[in-house]
Structure formats: C-alpha cells, structure tokens
Amino acid sequence: xxxxxxxxxxxxxxxxxxxxxxxxxxxxxxxxxxxxxxxxxxxxxxxxxxxxxxxxxxxxxxxxxxxxxxxxxxxxxxxxxxxxxxxxxxxxxxxxxxxxxxxxxxxxxxxxxxxxxxxxxxxxxxxxxxxxxxxxxxxxxxxxxxxxxxxxxxxxxxxxxxxxxxxxxxxxxxxxxxxxxxxxxxxxxxxxxxxxxxxxxxxxxxxxxxxxxxxxxxxxxxxxxxxxxxxxxxxxxxxxxxxxxxxxxxxxxxxxxxxxxxxxxxxxxxxxxxxxxxxxxxxxxxxxxxxxxxxxxxxxxxxxxxxxxxxxxxxxxxxxxxxxxxxxxxxxxxxxxxxxxxxxxxxxxxxxxxxxxxxxxxxxxxxxxxxxxxxxxxxxxxxxxxxxxxxxxxxxxxxxxxxxxxxxxxxxxxxxxxxxxxxxxxxxxxxxxxxxxxxxxxxxxxxxxxxxxxxxxxxxxxxxxxxxxxxxxxxxxxxxxxxxxxxxxxxxxxxxxxxxx
Numbered sequence: 001x002x003x004x005x006x007x008x009x010x011x012x013x014x015x016x017x018x019x020x021x022x023x024x025x026x027x028x029x030x031x032x033x034x035x036x037x038x039x040x041x042x043x044x045x046x047x048x049x050x051x052x053x054x055x056x057x058x059x060x061x062x063x064x065x066x067x068x069x070x071x072x073x074x075x076x077x078x079x080x081x082x083x084x085x086x087x088x089x090x091x092x093x094x095x096x097x098x099x100x101x102x103x104x105x106x107x108x109x110x111x112x113x114x115x116x117x118x119x120x121x122x123x124x125x126x127x128x129x130x131x132x133x134x135x136x137x138x139x140x141x142x143x144x145x146x147x148x149x150x151x152x153x154x155x156x157x158x159x160x161x162x163x164x165x166x167x168x169x170x171x172x173x174x175x176x177x178x179x180x181x182x183x184x185x186x187x188x189x190x191x192x193x194x195x196x197x198x199x200x201x202x203x204x205x206x207x208x209x210x211x212x213x214x215x216x217x218x219x220x221x222x223x224x225x226x227x228x229x230x231x232x233x234x235x236x237x238x239x240x241x242x243x244x245x246x247x248x249x250x251x252x253x254x255x256x257x258x259x260x261x262x263x264x265x266x267x268x269x270x271x272x273x274x275x276x277x278x279x280x281x282x283x284x285x286x287x288x289x290x291x292x293x294x295x296x297x298x299x300x301x302x303x304x305x306x307x308x309x310x311x312x313x314x315x316x317x318x319x320x321x322x323x324x325x326x327x328x329x330x331x332x333x334x335x336x337x338x339x340x341x342x343x344x345x346x347x348x349x350x351x352x353x354x355x356x357x358x359x360x361x362x363x364x365x366x367x368x369x370x371x372x373x374x375x376x377x378x379x380x381x382x383x384x385x386x387x388x389x390x391x392x393x394x395x396x397x398x399x400x401x402x403x404x405x406x407x408x409x410x411x412x413x414x415x416x417x418x419x420x421x422x423x424x425x426x427x428x429x430x431x432x433x434x435x436x437x438x439x440x441x442x443x444x445x446x447x448x449x450x451x452x453x454x455x456x457x458x459x460x461x462x463x464x465x466x467x468x469x470x471x472x473x474x475x476x477x478x479x480x481x482x483x484x485x486x487x488x489x490x491x492x493x494x495x496x497x498x499x500x501x
Contacts, residue, residue: 002073003021004073005019006077008441008444010081010165012102015054016032016441017031022454040106045100048088048167051099051167057232059233069235070236077449080165080242083139084100084164087140096143100139112359119204128192128287129188138188140161141206165244166179169242171231173239174228176224178214179215181292182293184215193279218243223240225238240452242444246270246440247292250274251461252438252446255272259274260408263389264411265409268312271396272305276300283399284398287354288301295451305389305391307388310389330381336375344383404427406432407427409433412437425479426475428473430472432467434467435468
C-alpha cells in the first residue's frame with residue numbers, strides 16, 4: 001500500500017493541499033488565497049474557476065516539492081467551506097456566475113418569509129436548521145430567481161448545484177456529481193431522518209431535484225470517483241472521503257464519542273459537540289447537523305454553534321483599518337495593553353449567528369473614550385472571538401446538560417497564544433491545542449484513509465492525537481463575570497440595526 005494520504009482543504013479564504021503519513025503527521029503542503037468579491041454591502045462571492053485553478057496549483061506544487069507522485073498516495077479526501085453555493089452547466093462545466101459564500105446576507109428576505117408563514121418550523125424539524133441566510137437552500141433559490149436562463153436550464157436538467165466539495169469533485173473526476181451527508185445537512189434541503197433530499201423542503205425553495213448531487217457517506221469504500229490523468233494528480237487516485245470543514249475538524253480532533261467537542265478558529269468559529277447516533281434538537285439556538293458517516297455505519301450527529309466572524313475580524317483590522325500588516329501582528333498589538341478598559345467590539349458584519357440568529361444585527365465598537373488606542377481595539381477583537389465562543393458553549397451546555405471540562409481547539413487563530421489564553425480565561429476551562437493544528441485537512445485524510453484500510457479503525461486515529469499546548473484560566477470569577485456581562489450588553493447595541501422584511 002502507498003505510504004501517504006492526501007487532502008484538499010478548500011476554505012473560505014484559501015485552498016490548501018496537504019499530505020499525511022500513517023501517524024497523522026504532516027508531510028507536505030501548499031496553500032493559496034483566492035479573491036474575496038464583495039460587489040455590494042452584505043454580498044460575498046467567490047469565483048469558482050479561480051478556486052479550481054488554485055486547487056490545481058496547490059496539488060501540483062505540493063507533489064513537486066515533496067518529490068511524490070500519484071502512486072505514493074493511497075487515497076484522496078476533500079473538505080470544504082460549507083453552504084457556499086455553486087451552480088454550473090452539466091455540458092460545458094462552466095459556472096453560471098460567482099459562488100454565493102456562506103457569509104452572504106442577500107437572502108435575508110427569503111429567510112424572514114420562511115419564518116412568517118410557518119415553513120421555518122418544518123425546516124427546523126426536518127433539517128435541524130433555522131431559516132437563515134447562512135445555508136445553501138435560500139442562496140440557490142436566489143440564483144434561480146435572478147440568473148438569466150438558469151431556472152429553465154435547471155428544469156431541463158442542464159444546471160447542477162453543489163457546495164465546493166461537489167464542484168471540485170466534478171472537476172477532479174471528469175464529471176462525478178456527488179456530495180456527502182455532512183455538506184447536504186447544511187442546505188436546509190436534506191431530512192436528517194432519511195439522509196436524503198426532501199421533496200417538501202425542495203418545494204419551499206422552488207428547487208428542481210435534478211440539480212442536486214447524490215448524497216453519499218463521508219467515508220466511502222466504494223470511491224465517489226477517481227481523478228483523471230489530465231488533472232493535477234496526473235493519474236488515477238480514488239476519492240474516498242468528503243466532509244464539510246467543521247465536521248472534518250471534528251474527525252481530525254478524534255471526537256468520536258458522544259460528549260466530546262472541538263472548536264475551530266478560522267474565518268468564523270465553529271464549536272461541535274458529538275451527540276452520537278441521536279438527533280438532539282436544540283432549544284438554545286444551536287444547529288443539529290450530521291457529524292460524519294463512515295461507510296455503512298449509522299450517521300453520527302452533532303450540536304453545532306456557528307459564529308460568522310472571528311478570524312475575519314482580524315483580517316478586517318489588517319485590510320480595512322490598516323492598523324496591522326499581518327494577522328499575527330494582532331497578538332503583538334493587543335499585548336501592549338492588559339485590558340480593553342471597557343471597550344468591546346461585536347463583529348456582526350453578517351448579522352449574528354448562533355445562538356442569536358439575528359440577521360438585523362451589524363457590527364459595533366462600544367465603550368470608547370479618547371483614551372483608547374489601536375491596541376485596545378486589537379485586544380477587544382481577540383476577546384470578541386472568545387466571548388462569542390462562550391455564548392455558544394453556554395447554549396451547548398443548556399441543550400446537552402454536559403459541561404465542558406476542556407476545550408479542544410484547532411485552526412489558524414490557535415497560533416495566537418494570547419487569544420487562546422483569553423479563551424481559557426473567558427470560558428473558565430482549560431484550552432488544549434493538538435500537535436497537528438490543521439485538523440480540517442487531517443480529518444478529510446482520515447475519512448479517505450479509513451475507507452481504503454490505510455487506517456484500520458478510529459482507535460488508530462485516537463492513538464495519533466497528541467497535545468501540543470494547554471492554557472489554563474487565570475482570571476478571577478469576578479473579572480470573568482464582569483467581562484461577560486459587558487459583552488452581553490454590547491451585543492444588545494448591535495440588534496435592530498437594519499430592516500429585515
């Protein structure tokens with residue numbers, strides 16, 4: 001058997017290809033950013049052709065630098081930004097336009113209408129999701145309603161929908177139109193009980209069923225397809241793992257037992273709690289989602305708290321305000337002060353996701369005096385990441401009755417030691433980072449490798465997990481309670497800022 005497994009990680013701001021060995025250690029990687037297209041306030045788009053071109057480049061560059069070829073890889077896994085909606089032509093393979101990104105809020109009126117007439121309750125029960133701009137169904141409806149000729153092509157079976165996993169799989173394999181249960185569970189179109197597209201839900205959005213990909217397990221001993229000789233791998237490689245990025249991180253963090261949780265810090269934050277094979281319906285503003293399904297085994301579910309803007313708030317400091325030149329500078333700048341001195345930043349750029357689900361919210365910086373500086377704003381930005389995670393952790397405890405004893409963390413922001421210390425202080429529980437912090441790509445590799453026997457079982461994967469660093473709380477209870485009370489007060493200032501019909 002080949003010595004390595006590969007994983008394409010197609011994220012919100014970049015695409016990377018990583019290669020792992022049997023111990024789960026990184027062998028090689030390459031990563032490239034793609035353009036964030038923002039044609040109007042609240043609109044966020046990506047160019048699918050650019051994403052495919054970046055994918056080709058990162059695969060070819062990684063293999064070349066590592067001196068490896070397609071025969072050195074046992075399988076390929078895919079993981080992706082979820083909910084982001086791509087539509088392309090079956091015959092030409094060309095997109096009908098830019099992808100609508102999960103952060104995009106143009107569908108706020110569609111989402112609001114679903115709740116007004118009772119359809120929202122059906123969506124919550126069947127799909128486990130609240131009607132929100134976040135999810136794919138409304139984005140696809142918007143495209144069908146606004147892109148010339150698309151609905152007619154869709155009804156003729158010529159237009160295809162997919163999240164970016166499906167788009168990449170189509171291009172890598174020469175036309176396989178498949179997604180997995182985790183990505184399908186983020187559309188508002190799949191019934192969690194049947195793990196299939198639901199005709200009633202499709203009817204709510206006016207979506208023709210032939211547009212939709214086949215739904216398969218997250219780890220497939222019978223491959224979804226094989227890469228083509230003309231593609232970036234230069235030969236045939238079975239694609240046997242697909243997971244949405246946050247579910248992939250859950251697998252990469254080996255959260256295979258009910259009650260185990262992880263928090264991924266990327267463009268947004270995503271805290272997932274494994275609930276086993278039981279579908280737990282949230283009463284506290286969380287999502288019910290599929291965590292993974294391995295082969296013929298039953299699907300495993302999770303409660304999820306999705307936060308729209310965390311790492312991207314640091315990018316805002318860099319790109320829009322210009323007070324830092326690189327994301328890592330946020331730690332240096334924030335460390336210049338010991339406290340925000342009453343300053344709070346609520347980065348509700350796309351409204352507020354879990355547990356609030358308020359599309360009418362917009363970002364705010366509150367508590368300012370002339371004393372405050374860029375250092376205070378940088379520290380308030382890091383604290384905002386952590387306070388939003390506390391909001392979700394408390395909702396998760398309310399729904400599950402399980403209190404976090406330790407929080408497993410991963411993703412790019414975990415390289416910021418000050419932010420992770422603040423997370424421990426604000427939550428009041430230890431925070432643990434693994435040796436392999438890029439657990440999203442690792443989880444996709446695990447799903448692919450399990451399917452081919454590269455790894456025998458999840459026990460082998462657990463043995464690969466090792467802690468790199470742990471942060472323990474240092475704040476007093478009074479400081480923790482006072483800081484959080486101020487945060488909740490700041491959140492209230494962001495609400496009812498825009499009109500949503």
